Amino acid sequence: MSPKPCDHHKETQFSCADIGVGLRPTHYPYLETRPPTRVRWFEAISENYMDSEGRPLAMLELIRSDYPVALHGVSLSIASAEGLRPHYLAQLKKLTDRIEPFLVSDHLCWTGLNPSNLHDLLPIPFSEEALQLILKHVDQVQTTLGRQILLENVSTYIQPRGSVYTEWEFLTAVATQSGCRLLLDVNNLYVNARNHHFDPMIFLDAIPAHLIGQVHLAGYTDMGTYLFDTHSRPVYPPVWELFEHLIGRIPNVPILIEWDEDIPDFPILEQEALKAAQIWETHYGHADSEAVPTMVL
Numbered sequence: 049m050s051p052k053p054c055d056h057h058k059e060t061q062f063s064c065a066d067i068g069v070g071l072r073p074t075h076y077p078y079l080e081t082r083p084p085t086r087v088r089w090f091e092a093i094s095e096n097y098m099d100s101e102g103r104p105l106a107m108l109e110l111i112r113s114d115y116p117v118a119l120h121g122v123s124l125s126i127a128s129a130e131g132l133r134p135h136y137l138a139q140l141k142k143l144t145d146r147i148e149p150f151l152v153s154d155h156l157c158w159t160g161l162n163p164s165n166l167h168d169l170l171p172i173p174f175s176e177e178a179l180q181l182i183l184k185h186v187d188q189v190q191t192t193l194g195r196q197i198l199l200e201n202v203s204t205y206i207q208p209r210g211s212v213y214t215e216w217e218f219l220t221a222v223a224t225q226s227g228c229r230l231l232l233d234v235n236n237l238y239v240n241a242r243n244h245h246f247d248p249m250i251f252l253d254a255i256p257a258h259l260i261g262q263v264h265l266a267g268y269t270d271m272g273t274y275l276f277d278t279h280s281r282p283v284y285p286p287v288w289e290l291f292e293h294l295i296g297r298i299p300n301v302p303i304l305i306e307w308d309e310d311i312p313d314f315p316i317l318e319q320e321a322l323k324a325a326q327i328w329e330t331h332y333g334h335a336d337s338e339a340v341p342t343m344v345l
């Protein structure tokens with residue numbers, strides 16, 4: 049299977065803004081009816097389908113028959129000092145061979161020590177030692193999967209000692225030296241800027257556009273003394289402002305809305321994605337109406 053627009057898209061007016069949303073079980077009953085939607089692709093959490101032969105995988109294959117799908121992992125643990133888990137890599141390889149996603153991504157973090165996987169995206173020091181370890185692991189993953197991967201910047205609440213790079217220097221070094229691409233989460237970038245007191249614009253402008261292969265947008269929760277990356281709310285205005293600044297440099301990058309707690313009905317999630325499309329259109333106008341009909345918001 050190669051990525052293809054679905055017939056639903058032909059029924060709907062679209063711009064070229066490549067907007068997607070996360071595939072979540074709460075929306076399965078709605079999506080099973082194969083309703084017309086105005087999103088162009090879905091992102092699925094890899095681990096939710098790696099051990100499944102039942103309804104989840106059947107649902108993913110149904111979606112995949114209509115839309116391009118990206119696989120987004122949360123347990124690769126690319127920065128693990130213990131090395132990558134062969135069984136996990138084998139499962140991921142099996143899933144990617146089955147689904148043929150147009151993107152495969154995970155996070156620039158570690159997630160525990162054997163035999164425990166904490167399901168938390170734990171921060172790493174931006175050190176030379178960590179960089180060399182991650183470069184080795186990215187090569188191992190890309191060789192195993194036979195394809196390029198993307199790594200996402202994560203939200204953090206502490207800063208481990210030992211960093212000799214800034215976060216943006218480290219991300220750039222990982223992508224440049226490993227050949228992977230970056231999944232730039234603008235919400236995470238803003239959360240870190242607030243939590244660690246730096247100017248988010250410096251981070252944003254420092255990442256070379258050609259290294260950015262996907263963008264995430266989401267909502268945080270303001271805990272008073274820090275921002276918590278909950279994915280439980282609409283995207284906040286400061287994050288939209290950063291996205292608007294960024295989008296002028298990346299016309300052809302897939303954009304995803306993440307919403308993982310207090311998940312609204314699908315049409316509300318869809319509307320949030322359309323806000324991103326509207327910002328895209330302020331920069332690039334409407335698409336060729338012959339090839340890709342213009343979306344009406």
Ligand SMILES: [Fe+2]
Pocket residue numbers: 200233236264265266306
């Ligand atoms: Fe994200």
